[in-house]
Amino acid sequence: GDSVTQMEGPVTLSEEAFLTINCTYTATGYPSLFWYVQYPGEGLQLLLKATKADDKGSNKGFEATYRKETTSFHLEKGSVQVSDSAVYFCALRGYGGSQGNLIFGKGTKLSVKP
Amino acid sequence: GAVVSQHPSRVICKSGTSVKIECRSLDFQATTMFWYRQFPKQSLMLMATSNEGSKATYEQGVEKDKFLINHASLTLSTLTVTSAHPEDSSFYICSARGLTSGDPYEQYFGPGTRLTVT
Numbered sequence: 001g002d003s004v005t006q007m008e009g010p011v012t013l014s015e016e017a018f019l020t021i022n023c024t025y026t027a028t029g030y031p032s033l034f035w036y037v038q039y040p041g042e043g044l045q046l047l048l049k050a051t052k053a054d055d056k057g058s059n060k061g062f063e064a065t066y067r068k069e070t071t072s073f074h075l076e077k078g079s080v081q082v083s084d085s086a087v088y089f090c091a092l093r094g095y096g097g098s099q100g101n102l103i104f105g106k107g108t109k110l111s112v113k114p
Numbered sequence: 115g116a117v118v119s120q121h122p123s124r125v126i127c128k129s130g131t132s133v134k135i136e137c138r139s140l141d142f143q144a145t146t147m148f149w150y151r152q153f154p155k156q157s158l159m160l161m162a163t164s165n166e167g168s169k170a171t172y173e174q175g176v177e178k179d180k181f182l183i184n185h186a187s188l189t190l191s192t193l194t195v196t197s198a199h200p201e202d203s204s205f206y207i208c209s210a211r212g213l214t215s216g217d218p219y220e221q222y223f224g225p226g227t228r229l230t231v232t
Contacts, residue, residue: 036223043207044158045119045222089157093219101148102221106157 002027006090006105013112021075021108023064023090031092033057033066033073034102039089047075047088068103080112117141118210120224127198127231135193135227137208143188144210148221149181152205162193188212196232205229 007022013062025031032051036044048057053068062077090105117140127133137147140228146165150158162178164185172178180202182194191210195202205228209221 032219041226041228043118044209046220084149101160101163104157109155 002031002092002094002103004090004092004103004105006088006108007053008106008108010109010111013110015082015112015114016079017112018078019080019084019110020073021088021090021110023073023089023105024074025071025073025092027071027092027094029094030068031094034062034091034093035062035064035073035075036089036091036104038089038107040086044089060077080110082112082114085110116214116216116220116222118144118208118222118224120208120227122227123225124173124228125230127229129199129231131197132178132194132196133205133229134231135195135208135229137191137193137210137224139189139210139212139222142210142222143213144191145212146210146230147185148209149183149191149192149193150205150207150209158207168217194229195229198229203229203231 003026005024034049037047038044048059050057050066056065058090064073064075087107087109089107091102119138119183121136121228149161152158162170162172162183164183166185166188185191207226209223212223
């Protein structure tokens, strides 16, 4: 079945460092891909998404490109801030019998130190 | 737009009692609502999917008699944890999708409810 694998954390960076969180997926067809962010004690917020190959999603300085050839959707940010400290979830949404439900990776906790 | 609320945000109950969690779509009609459970430092586990006016579809391993889900209107779904036990303590998150101006399959998440059973 469909699945998402993302790098395990926690990831600890200094402010203004470059961030990469790897995400790869397994799916039939052409899923949509998402990154969600969860701040402490809160629900999930959609950070960015891409719906077809070579699309780049971007928001708040974060970017991710849908790479079908490597089945990847890595999250990047050029200069992280303390306020970016959160848990990041990669997810895919497929088709068919799952009613387009989201499938999440295990999440990667990011801590940014001043 | 596309805001989902949950109530309460935190609840503490005694073992053996039941607790109800509400999930509301505030500015759109939610044709489908989802309930997730999140254990500490872990990902979200889908518990069930409900369509308005229909019985919920539960994921494998989720006890439907313990976790009662009702989706009686296009803006409200409830999750009732019956005869709660300490092992039911968790963070419960709902999401909804439906009639919005955007992607009809996009899910909008509530802020979550922290349940503690003592």
